[in-house]
Amino acid sequence: MRIVLVGPPGAGKGTQAAYLAKDLVIPHISTGDLFRANISQGTDLGKQAKALMDAGELVPDEVTIGMAQERMSQPDAEGGFLLDGFPRNVAQAKALDEWLSAEGRKLDAVLDLEVPEDEVVKRIAGRRICRNDSSHVFHVEYSKPENEGVCDICGGELYQRGDDTEETVRTRLEVYHTQTEPIIDHYKAQGLVSTISALGKVTEVTERAMAALQADKV
Numbered sequence: 001m002r003i004v005l006v007g008p009p010g011a012g013k014g015t016q017a018a019y020l021a022k023d024l025v026i027p028h029i030s031t032g033d034l035f036r037a038n039i040s041q042g043t044d045l046g047k048q049a050k051a052l053m054d055a056g057e058l059v060p061d062e063v064t065i066g067m068a069q070e071r072m073s074q075p076d077a078e079g080g081f082l083l084d085g086f087p088r089n090v091a092q093a094k095a096l097d098e099w100l101s102a103e104g105r106k107l108d109a110v111l112d113l114e115v116p117e118d119e120v121v122k123r124i125a126g127r128r129i130c131r132n133d134s135s136h137v138f139h140v141e142y143s144k145p146e147n148e149g150v151c152d153i154c155g156g157e158l159y160q161r162g163d164d165t166e167e168t169v170r171t172r173l174e175v176y177h178t179q180t181e182p183i184i185d186h187y188k189a190q191g192l193v194s195t196i197s198a199l200g201k202v203t204e205v206t207e208r209a210m211a212a213l214q215a216d217k218v
């Protein structure tokens with residue numbers, strides 16, 4: 001399946017993607033994780049992205065679309081993928097449609113995670129991620145690691161993302177409403193959108209997501 005996860009920053013896209021990707025046996029592709037890996041490796045792409053990410057702004061489409069396409073072209077993504085954080089505006093959504101269509105492929109579903117803004121702010125404020133792999137995600141209250149500050153998955157050091165500050169979160173939410181939310185209508189016009197509540201336990205949200213994806217298949 002080719003799936004897009006959409007929802008405000010902190011909705012739980014990365015958390016859900018880890019479980020869904022495992023269940024569906026498709027790679028989880030997060031453009032945010034790809035940018036963070038580039039930053040920690042000190043690549044030119046990472047250098048281009050860093051200041052914009054720290055400010056909560058979007059990285060330019062020219063850079064982002066090429067990076068996403070390169071990742072989606074890897075052999076492990078041939079049978080499908082779960083996109084998290086991409087597309088993030090209508091131009092990226094159109095570029096993805098065109099790229100898939102040129103490959104003779106299409107999206108199967110767009111899963112829209114709905115969470116009230118006050119909950120999103122709490123989730124972001126307590127988020128901690130792993131230095132080794134930013135897809136290893138924890139929360140100081142809701143998803144505590146066994147040992148404080150240490151990743152349960154790989155033993156790496158947990159830290160707070162530089163863009164998870166109160167000020168940047170405000171910008172990111174505004175960017176989400178003005179630039180990203182319009183992609184939901186873009187995909188509604190294609191009959192692809194399932195909206196689910198992302199409130200409740202992580203496992204409950206995963207069950208809702210799987211049920212919505214099963215319904216899309218029939």
Ligand code: ADP
Pocket residue numbers: 007008009010011012013014015016123124126127128137138139140142143198199200201202205
């Ligand atoms: P996103 O990828 O949408 O930005 P994350 O998956 O990183 O969001 O989740 C944001 C924070 O919220 C993380 O600290 C994560 O542990 C926590 N979280 C995710 N899902 C839930 C949930 N259902 N209930 C409580 N906290 C959650």
Ligand code: AMP
Pocket residue numbers: 009031032033035052053054056057058059060064084085086087088092163172
């Ligand atoms: P995320 O990890 O999804 O919260 O993304 C973190 C940051 O990376 C965003 O605030 C943007 O600066 C940048 N980013 C991630 N994905 C995209 C995208 N598709 N388009 C532009 N910028 C992105």
